[in-house]
Amino acid sequence: MSAEDNAKKGKGTVFVRMEVCKGCSYCIDFCPTHALDFSKEFNQKGYHFPVLNRAEDCTGCDLCGLFCPDFAIFGARWKDLDEKRQQAASQVEP
Amino acid sequence: MTEATLKADPKGVLTGVHFIDGDHAACEGALAAGCRFVAGYPITPSTEIVERFAARIPKVGGVFIQMEDELAASIAIQGGVWAGHKVMNVTSGPGLSLMMEHLGYAAMTETPCVWVDVQRGGPSTGLPTLPAQADMMQVKWGSHGDYEIIALSPNSPQECFDLMIKAFNLSEEYRCPVFLMMDEVVGHMTERVNIPPADQIEITDRKWTKKKPGEYKAYATTSDDLVPEMVKAGDGYRIHVTGLTHDERGYPAMDVPNQAKLIPRLLNKIRNNTEQLLDVRMDGCDDADVIVMSFGITSRVATAAIEAARAKGLKVGNLRLIICWPFPVKLIQQLAEKVKAFVVPELNMGQMVLEVRRAVEGKVKVISIPHPGGTVHEPETILEQIIEAAR
């Protein structure tokens, strides 16, 4: 399995800007499918940040993104992501 | 500085000869200068200005709102400026005291606006219907921190009209609050006011930028022009305006280097132009032994006293400040080389006289003629002091 297929186990995924996360844990505690955990690593400011440990459970609902007070995470559905990529690709090849 | 000079918009100009009081004339001056938005709050003896504005503006094209208090009025107008309007703030002493924080905001954010203070006796509620000139220091120093303003002082309804236009033009040129320091007598005195045709009234346009969004920095200046260019909300510049110490982009930057850059610029854009901002009327000062310095309504009484003194053979100069702030320090210093004494009558317990003393540095006598307000000086009181000074 390629890395991408592996990541695509769930319906969606999250994107984390770990450098601006302040570790409040809202995304982790209020994720409806409990797909996130805290990282073992610290970011530069000394906070643990979320990692998608159960990718198969992530639905890409973006509730984490709406809760996050620090604009540090957002979720998206693979379906939408693939569409966006295709669009981007078709724009590149004229 | 290179501001575009325009002609007044005829819609706001009530050309002709009128018999109106200073408050009404001031309102006409504002309309002629292009003021189309006023957020007001009534206070004696200034209220006629906003009443007239409220009555006139629907036909001129603009809007008036009476706010819930002076705090709201003095800052709502500044919102109006950042949406592109020319605005004025009208009040008297007690209201002015409430507005002081927003004087600082206008100075800090470089929001061009005109502030009209129809002075009455104070402190506190004081003498609501009677005159004084006792807010002269308040406008200069009343808001916290260091800042500079410009203040003009009319002595007739005609000057309320003329100087109001000048006040608007200066506020655009220097992007600072400009005061029209009226008083109850000037405000309520009815005289002939000649309003010229619109094409004879010169208007200074706002210092609009020609830069595009992205290139434009809200508070960027050059070494030979300390006044930044302006934009307005809604034009795609996504400006940020804050009363916090800010950098060239207008973003909060609360540190020593930014404070050290911003505050001197706010002061120097006016201080460096004190010469250009010299506006006085001088009569018989060249060979005078005594100079009477006055401003506003007091200058009319002083003139009577000066004429009486001259009739007695005394050499008395008449110096009237049109622009009181910035104070003409250099001019006073030059005159101090030639005269024996200055006499300073004013409707307060001695405010602008402090500036004269500061300028002459003890070289010549400076005689204050204070007055607690409520009426004007008796010419005889001034005459006595002139005679005393000439000895």
Add this chain to the structure above:
Amino acid sequence: MSESLDLRLALAETELENPVLPYLRQDRIPHIWCPGCGIGSVVTSFAEAVRRSKLDRDKIAVVSGIGCTGRVAGYVDFDSMHTTHGRAIPVATGLHLANPDLKVVVFSGDGDLTGIGGNHFIHAARRNMNLTVICVNNFTYGMTGGQVTPTTPSGANASTTPYGNYEYPFSLPFLADAAGATYIARWTSLHSRNVTQSIEEALKHKGFSFVEVISPCTTLYLRRNRLGDGVDTLQYYQDNSILKHGADTRETAIDFQGKMLVGKFVERQKPTYLDAVNATCAKLIGDDYQLYGKTPPEKEAEKKAAAKGKKKAAK
């Protein structure tokens, strides 16, 4: 770091950005708010609401006063003014009246909006001024260190009520309703999707629209009252908010750690301040009146309607 995480990070950089970021002054992020502070969540909802509303963002201006919420104006990438304490609404009124094409949004905290700025709040609501006011209500003055505000529940501890608050608090929806606001909603920062929807509705509403968002001040209010961390508070919101659209605003008071009504309480139509100005002046001044604040097509339509009316009268 796992391979899949790497991939996602790469994706984030190359193809996609957080949908909120285009609405922020990215050079000013990270912001100053504490970990878990609800203000950032409300900003996210606001950005999302603007995106969905499809309004021209360059015709939206954001105004705030002083305090933690007062900093919003500095972080969002719109025309914005950060004003003096309590005076965001007068500034917004000035912006709006001077250019009625602007949609002006006020972001304000409970102390700023209803303490020092309370007079402006009720009068703008009374006039049905066409503004959107978003209040992040965290029951405390955060920036100055956790003092009591007009919304602090009775009994709650604040740095200036160290023995508990003995005052009666405002219920903001009730206050806004009594003063004349024409759109009123309350949510908590947990109700992100509802907040987003309410802000979108508020942006499109004509008149004074008010959205209150109960939100955690993790550093001061929660700590001082031993209420745990932000997660505990969001959990409290989840367990204790009762959805009741159209609720009588007299029932919206909040007791210390008690139940809270949330929902869209009020939505009604009433002429705005400028509508009233135009209607009155047009009637009394007649043809000399210069309609204020109407877009050219609106003015055209009104002229036509007036001409038709005259013709009919002539017949």
